[in-house]
Amino acid sequence: EVHLVESGGAVVLPGGFLRLSCAASGFTFHDYSMHWVRQTPGKGLEWVSVISWDGRNTYYADSVKGRFTISRDNTKNSLFLQMNSLRTEDTAFYYCAKGSSGTITSPEYWGQGTLVTVSS
């Protein structure tokens, strides 16, 4: 069974930084792309970033490009999101998700999320 557990969420000041982690189990981690998706409480889903199975290809939403960096460690079945220059509008639950099968993947299996609050 696919199991994803996010961690690292916290309260941080505007302009600050945070690193989220996602521990994966129940599937062959290095075979799949991985996504980050966020959701402001009470609002809709926003796709944030994706990383290819081998970590060579990364893509970002315009809203986070240049501030966030996605990475993975296939030896530790872990996914990361380094978030710099945080803004109040980055406040959200952050979900990691295993990519679906195929060349173009969508988030398929989801963790329970970790809350990031950016506030002074």
Added chain:
Amino acid sequence: QTVVTQEPSFSVSPGGTVTLTCGLSSGSVSTSYYPSWYQQTPGQAPRTLIYSTNTRSSGVPDRFSGSILGNKAALTITGAQADDECDYYCVLYMGSGIRVFGGGTKLTVL
């Protein structure tokens, strides 16, 4: 910038059939957008129903199906049940690695 559009709300009678759509503010959705569909109840993580237009995720009942209808992606729910009442989101692949979610549809079963 192209926006992914969904009906803000929809209602269906118990046992009935409903089709939710996912479109573009400019242009038509095709299989090349790899539309996916998600279900979310308040306070819970999303659950994947459909990916790549019409592939059901593991464990999803065949009451849920995905397709392209006209110029939009569609999610059809047959035999609607009370616990289908929640929010539904679609996501489209926009090219160059970018995905964009729609604003979601709140489905009421009554």
